Amino acid sequence: MELRKDGVNKVLSVKQEISAVKKNKLLEPDAKQEMLTRYRQELAEAQKVAAENREEEQKLSREGVAYTNDLAKVYLKQVVAEENEKLKQNKEGYLGEIRQIKEESAAEEEKIRSSFAEKTSKADRASLKEEIQIQRYQLKSKLFDAKSKYLTAMESSRDAKNQAYVDHIHTNRNLRNGKTKFSENIILNFRNYIYRFTLSQFFLDNGLYLAIIVFFIVCIILAPLSNQGNLLSLPNIFTILEQASTRMFYALGVAGLILLAGTDLSVGRMVALGSVITGLILHPGRNIVTFFGMGPWDFTPMPMGARVIMALVLSVVLCVLFSSFAGVFTARLKMHPFISTLATQLIIYGLLFFGTSGTPVGSIDSGIKDLLGGRWILGVINGQLITFPKLIIPAVIAVIVAWFIWNKTIFGKNMYAVGGNSEAASVSGISVFKVTMGVFIMAGIFYGFGSFFEAFKANASAGTGQGYELDAIAACVVGGISFNGGIGKIGGAVIGVIIFTSLTYCLTFLGIDTNLQFVFKGFIIIAAVALDSVKYLKKK
Helix, strand or coil: CHHHHCCHHHHHHHHHHHHHHHHCCCCCHHHHHHHHHHHHHHHHHHHHHHHHHHHHHHHHHHHHHHHHHHHHHHHHHHHHHHHHHHHHHHHHHHHHHHHHHHHHHHHHHHHHHHHCCCCCCHHHHHHHHHHHHHHHHHHHHHHHHHHHHHHHHHHHHHHHHHHHHHHHHHHHHHHCCCCCCHHHHHHHHHHHHHHHCCHHHHHHHHHHHHHHHHHHHHHHHHHHHCCCCCCCCHHHHHHHHHHHHHHHHHHHHHHHHHHCCCCCCCHHHHHHHHHHHHHHHHCCCECCCCECCECCCECCCCCHHHHHHHHHHHHHHHHHHHHHHHHHHHHHHCCCHHHHHHHHHHHHHHHHHHHHCCCCCCCCCHHHHHHHHCEEEEEEECCEEEEEECCHHHHHHHHHHHHHHHHHCHHHHHHHHHHHCHHHHHHCCCCHHHHHHHHHHHHHHHHHHHHHHHCCCCCCCCCCCCCHHHHHHHHHHHCCCCCCCCCCCHHHHHHHHHHHHHHHHHHHHCCCCHHHHHHHHHHHHHHHHHHHHHHHHHHC
């Protein structure tokens, strides 16, 4: 401590003083400058002392850590041995107490029966039954108390063993002046995990993922046996990621609404809306589609860059408008999103089919399709041409943006607050209306981008995106975003999308009928929601 007193410790304290002075708005400029100059001089002197003492300090620190490690080996063994002995004694005492309670209860019950042996009336038999019920209730109560006492003793011993190691690590950190060591952190985190681990909670949190992993392993094994090839080949993995890329946008959008304990049934229709608009604008030549009697159009005289921007902006703006339309009813009138988005879905569906008569808009210009939605050639590996889908890039960018909004902004924190308890959030000064509308607008932006890129995958029509809303919702739920609100992470939605896309691809790869694929999806959805409900009930 003496070596650090005028060195590293003073460096830290002086830096804190400098930071405080800079933030102090009550100080006059001249006084502030004078104090900063003085503190900077002190900082320079302290840094000089710290540099002079660094070698000696590090040497003593290493020696101190080595000494405490040697002591800890003996001490930790002693603590573990003592607590294990306590556990053994507590178990023996618990078993003995249980035997005694049961014997005393049996004797008491026999005594009650004996007292009613000569009484045979209906009222006496009822009294006997009531007395025995009371006696058995008391037995259960005593057994429960004994078990609670035993479990508390076990927990105390586990706490003592874990705390002994935690104290050892903190001692080492203090000797290093707060510096951590990677190996110690790994061991400490592992021990904390084991300390808190319960098998029931593990299966509750991860049971669904374990089942899905087993399913994928079975598919990987069956694929070569059924002459379908290697499911884990690089081209197959890239194809799965390409199929997941546009659906990622929809899941990111609906995830925010589920976080608010809502949902969105209009996703599929917004996909069709944006895709049709994009297909019309980027179609090579004159369109064959009329929209409410207008058209057909030919956008080819416009520069391609302007057409792309126009298609993207219109897709985003229209999706935001319809999403905001549903959001107003939810945010202002407290209408459940199920109803508001269902109404929006029907409105878009009717407008698209009536306006286009259900006619596909045709393919988009091959040049821009290859530029934004094509693939980069990576090379040939094991006789296979490996290409990388370009659509993965915007999906990754969307995930990063969503993660930043959820985790690094005030708006993201307010989303969790409103989703967890909107009334408490309102009392805390959070505008529930603004947060709800913000989430609907954010969802519309994601839908707009996703629908724009969807047009690069297939010929768009009013039926494009059918059922996408269910896949997006299911992906979020499987990813751990709770329907009860306020619980979930953006990474969960990403994992859910990849899981569902992989599931569909695996079943198709193995030649499973498309109709049966819905059965698999249905079981996964009901299992995910059931587990979520169980976890929610346990917390309550």
